[in-house]
Amino acid sequence: MPTCPAIRNLAELRTSGWKSRSVKTELRTNFEHALAASSARGDRGAAGLFPGILGYDDTVLPELATAIIAGHDILFLGEKGQGKSRLMRMLPRFLDEWLPYLDIPGCAVHEDPEHPMTRAGREMCSGTAPDLIPIAWWNRDDRYAERLAPGTKFADLIGEIDPSRLAAGTSMGSEDALHFGLVPRMHRGIFAMNELPDLDELVQVGLFNVLEERDVQIRGYPVSFDLDVLLVFSANPSTYNRSGKVIPQLKDRIGSTVVTHYPRERDAGIAITRQEAGMDLGGEFPVIVPPFMDRVVEEISIAARRSKFVDHASGVSARFSVANWRTMVASARRRAIQLGESPAAPRISDLSHLHSSALGKLELDLMGSHQMNERQVIDAIVAEAVGIVFKEYVEEHGLAAIADAFAKGVRIEVGDLVPSAQYAQRMNSVPETWDKAFEVNASTDPAVRASCAEFVLAGLWATDRVSRTAKHGRTSYEVK
Secondary structure, eight states, X not given: OOOOOOOOBHHHHHHHTOOOOOHHHHHHHXXXXXXXXXXXXXXXXXXXXXXXXXXXXXXXXXXXXXHHHHTOOEEEEOOTTSSHHHHHHHGGGGSXXXXXXXOOTTOOSOOOSSSOOSHHHHHHHSSSOGGGSBEEEEXXXXXXXXXXXXXXXHHXXXXXXXXXXXXXXXXXXXXXXXXXXXXXXXXXXXXXXXXXXXXXXXHHHHHHHHHHTOEXXXXXXXXXXXXXXXXXXXXXXXXXXXXXXXXXXHHHHOOEXXXXXXXXXXXXXXXXXXXXXXXXOOTTSOBOOOHHHHHHHHHXXXXXXXXXXXXXXXXXXXXXXXXXXXXXXXXXXXXXXXXXXXXXXXXXXXXXXXXXXXXXXOOBOHHHHTTOOHHHXXXXXXXXXXXXXXXXXXXXXXXXXXXXXXXXXXXXXEETTSOGGGHHHHGGGOHHHHHHHHHHOOOXXXXXXXXXXXXXXXXXHHTTSSEEEEETTEXXXXXX
């Protein structure tokens, strides 16, 4: 971390030209300067200011930029796995790197040197020479605090009378008897609350004054504290819009609602998945992921989000895609290690291991799924995804000839541990299938060729041209 400024007292601070400003003014001013610089460089406007945030260039990020410039408290509204928490955690990037505060021993609040809100701060600044008033510095990374709503109490968020201080003789009518919660401690900073609808109603009421009047009162204590804090929330639409979950007066006090969404283009989803997976595909055991396998994994998530078997209110997180992609790559790498192949290329048979990464990440619709369990729902979704991508890659011409060949009793067995070099031999009985594999990808690498061949076989099955039987890690394609 860079060294903080050398200024150590109020006199030096005033001489430096520093001016006090609210946290929202600070955030807005710095953001506006960053946006202007980004535009001057020809970057993507607001999108260029949030690295790693993909698929929101024309939707979420412009809305967020407007909310920041407006000086609003912000609610991120969206389903799980849409980057709400990540966006919240990126806001401190637009704060000053260092913020001066009164260095008061034992004070939990980072007091503004020009506008102290506590008795201790006011006493320090009244009747004391500026060169004797000590100044310390607060880094922007420490000016952000986050809390998960479930289980949060009023004392956690706002504060409470401290019994130990009362026992020590402090009067209940004294400010010194108070123990500040997270919101007052973030005075001049940013406080974020995840899953707002799960916050207890009593605590929601406690936020009214903070959002509107910018003060906080603890246990009816007669002194109000003039708080300077940016409040940020996240919520799921299914709970936020449910009557009684969030008090209407609290909703009314939140300045801007930024609605997030899942990737609207499959290519954007693939880019997000690869970025978040963070797996090194090189190294001692390299992996080549054919484009159609990327598309199949992402299409699995897309199919799950529209499936009648999945609860749409719960959503299908981007973590679903990431976990599945990592499992697919890991299965291919395991095969390469065991068989001594290099490089590895994921195949459709590697998707048989997706149950381990997908189970628990889908909430079934009890009305739509009927007697299907989660494993059966996943299998159905994978089959749908394979069929969709197959139709994009493979022309219909020639598929009838392949189906006719299988109808004569041909049976081809593949699997995640079948060596890539054996695939050409196994396809000899239906050479048209091997030709279709070249149509998908003209690579001559054995691992990629094996992946293409399996993709064609799985596509024939997904489009009801052949049958498939899976058992003990081996998959057989035939016509029964």
